[in-house]
Amino acid sequence: MLAIDTVGLRKEFGEKVAVADLTLKVQQGEIFGFLGPNGAGKTTSVKMLLGLTRPTSGRATLLDHPLGDRLSRAKMGFLPEHFRFQEWLRADEFLDLHGRLYGMSQQARAAAIPDLLELVGLGKRAATKLGAFSKGMLQRIGLAQALLNSPRLVFLDEPTSGLDPVGRRLVRDIIHGLREEGTTVFLNSHLLGEVELTCDRVAFIREGVVVETLDLHDTHTEQVHVTLRVGQPTPELLVALEQFGREVAMDDGRGRVSLTLPDESHLPGLAHWLTHNGHTLYELTPRTLSLEDRFMQIIGDHSGDT
Amino acid sequence: MNIVLTIAQLTIRESQRRRILWIGLFMGLAFLTVFGLGFHYIILEFERFPDAHIPVREIALALQIAGLYVVYFLTVMLGILIAVAALSGEIDSHIIESIVTKPIRRAEIILGKWLGFAVIIALYTLLLAGGTSLIVYLRSGFVTPNLGYGLLIIFWQGVIAMTLTIIGGTRLSTLANGGLAFMLYGIGFIGGWVEQIGALFRNETAVDLGILSSLIMPVDVLWRHIIMLLTPASMLDSGFDGPVIFVVVSRPSEAMLLYAVFYVFALLLGAVWSFTTRDF
Numbered sequence: 001m002l003a004i005d006t007v008g009l010r011k012e013f014g015e016k017v018a019v020a021d022l023t024l025k026v027q028q029g030e031i032f033g034f035l036g037p038n039g040a041g042k043t044t045s046v047k048m049l050l051g052l053t054r055p056t057s058g059r060a061t062l063l064d065h066p067l068g069d070r071l072s073r074a075k076m077g078f079l080p081e082h083f084r085f086q087e088w089l090r091a092d093e094f095l096d097l098h099g100r101l102y103g104m105s106q107q108a109r110a111a112a113i114p115d116l117l118e119l120v121g122l123g124k125r126a127a128t129k130l131g132a133f134s135k136g137m138l139q140r141i142g143l144a145q146a147l148l149n150s151p152r153l154v155f156l157d158e159p160t161s162g163l164d165p166v167g168r169r170l171v172r173d174i175i176h177g178l179r180e181e182g183t184t185v186f187l188n189s190h191l192l193g194e195v196e197l198t199c200d201r202v203a204f205i206r207e208g209v210v211v212e213t214l215d216l217h218d219t220h221t222e223q224v225h226v227t228l229r230v231g232q233p234t235p236e237l238l239v240a241l242e243q244f245g246r247e248v249a250m251d252d253g254r255g256r257v258s259l260t261l262p263d264e265s266h267l268p269g270l271a272h273w274l275t276h277n278g279h280t281l282y283e284l285t286p287r288t289l290s291l292e293d294r295f296m297q298i299i300g301d302h303s304g305d306t
Numbered sequence: 307m308n309i310v311l312t313i314a315q316l317t318i319r320e321s322q323r324r325r326i327l328w329i330g331l332f333m334g335l336a337f338l339t340v341f342g343l344g345f346h347y348i349i350l351e352f353e354r355f356p357d358a359h360i361p362v363r364e365i366a367l368a369l370q371i372a373g374l375y376v377v378y379f380l381t382v383m384l385g386i387l388i389a390v391a392a393l394s395g396e397i398d399s400h401i402i403e404s405i406v407t408k409p410i411r412r413a414e415i416i417l418g419k420w421l422g423f424a425v426i427i428a429l430y431t432l433l434l435a436g437g438t439s440l441i442v443y444l445r446s447g448f449v450t451p452n453l454g455y456g457l458l459i460i461f462w463q464g465v466i467a468m469t470l471t472i473i474g475g476t477r478l479s480t481l482a483n484g485g486l487a488f489m490l491y492g493i494g495f496i497g498g499w500v501e502q503i504g505a506l507f508r509n510e511t512a513v514d515l516g517i518l519s520s521l522i523m524p525v526d527v528l529w530r531h532i533i534m535l536l537t538p539a540s541m542l543d544s545g546f547d548g549p550v551i552f553v554v555v556s557r558p559s560e561a562m563l564l565y566a567v568f569y570v571f572a573l574l575l576g577a578v579w580s581f582t583t584r585d586f
Binding site: 145 | 312316399405406408409585586
């Protein structure tokens with residue numbers, strides 16, 4: 001079953017098109033990253049999925065219910081990017097309030113709240129008012145409220161932006177725990193390292209359009225960056241290497257040549273061609289592109305200003 | 307209904323935690339102390355001259371209505387101030403995002419806040435207007451007719467101001483919303499005076515202008531209703547249309563009371579619609 005299924009979601013603010021075409025399919029139980037530069041339409045997309053903003057056109061279902069349906073919202077959790085909450089409430093009161101908004105019974109709330117406070121490392125802060133919380137603690141209590149109803153789909157908008165390395169590790173572990181329980185996580189983050197460590201798939205959005213979706217576990221079909229060191233590299237060699245890949249270039253003064261192969265299956269052919277054409281091969285180092293490399297390839301110079 | 311009550315409780319608890327309730331209670335008691343002392347000494351002065359032409363009950367009525375006038379003003383101010391940042395503040399700070407994404411109707415948020423504020427205004431009206439009337443009774447033995455009805459209308463004046471501020475908060479910033487609410491109150495207030503003076507000089511245009519302003523903000527017209535309600539029939543029959551500075555020249559229509567009720571519910575519906583259809 002699809003946790004999120006959108007077709008051509010579009011949002012216009014007057015003449016400005018914030019999201020031109022959001023077409024996504026997110027499987028139940030996967031950790032899905034949503035990436036793009038500032039101003040690409042990520043926030044508006046997430047707001048449309050959460051029912052905070054009405055799409056101008058297009059259609060979508062979340063957990064098999066139409067967009068904005070209360071039945072789907074009952075099974076969803078959301079940690080907002082701007083994790084500002086009622087600072088005059090105590091941590092346990094805050095979670096109790098959100099439990100009531102989820103329609104949870106008093107017994108269910110009483111059982112879930114202490115466990116969640118422990119889970120996010122705030123077990124001893126139950127009676128502390130949120131006004132006395134640090135930024136990281138607010139983000140953790142926000143995460144706890146997003147998990148109160150044992151959701152099947154969780155939206156996490158920049159969930160580690162206010163956290164120290166220990167807090168980031170904690171959030172990563174919680175996300176992995178959610179995956180084991182079969183919960184779908186929709187992760188919107190600028191921290192590509194975190195996304196790479198956490199997500200199963202990612203989608204890239206540029207200028208309001210989903211331009212590419214990647215499976216981060218599928219290394220066989222990933223592009224491979226290769227560094228070669230051969231005896232006497234010539235300009236003719238560089239031209240000949242273009243039959244294998246793109247971005248062929250010679251490193252200045254080191255005799256090394258770099259190029260990008262479509263995937264790792266081209267590696268043996270490249271090595272064979274070099275040795276059979278009289279090139280002495282001293283080094284062939286493949287390196288899978290990092291998510292940041294992929295991000296730069298896909299998004300390129302389209303980073304926005306906002 | 308559970309969600310409406312949850313939001314109403316949250317609203318009251320916020321007023322309590324932010325000390326709005328306590329400051330209201332403390333300053334209300336201070337107001338009653340000043341009123342009680344003033345009332346006592348003025349009545350004492352009249353008791354020293356029992357042959358005076360002005361009966362004590364007329365003085366008691368005048369002072370009570372003066373006291374209630376201040377209560378009406380404070381209640382309207384309270385209605386605006388407690389509601390002014392209720393929605394716009396939560397929208398600006400993004401607090402609202404974690405609330406409206408829960409499996410609840412947006413209408414329940416509006417109704418819950420409205421109910422919570424209405425309870426606070428009711429408590430405030432009961433304390434100040436009830437306290438004022440109690441002081442008058444304990445010191446002079448005078449009880450105005452229709453007192454409960456009068457207190458209900460004072461409460462409703464606060465509710466009008468609060469509901470108007472809630473609908474503004476669904477779309478406007480806190481500052482713009484506050485400015486709008488106070489200006490509308492000013493229009494209703496000055497319109498009431500224009501109507502009174504117009505009636506005195508039999509200028510129909512001025513009277514119509516006053517009625518129009520009352521339709522826009524029906525608080526001053528309700529205040530004139532209160533004067534008519536609290537003034538004993540025997541005093542009205544003798545041509546007395548209110549005490550000294552609160553003489554009612556243009557008697558308000560009974561239909562205005564019904565209009566004030568519909569006004570609030572129309573605003574409330576408008577607030578629900580505006581909040582339900584907006585983007586965050």
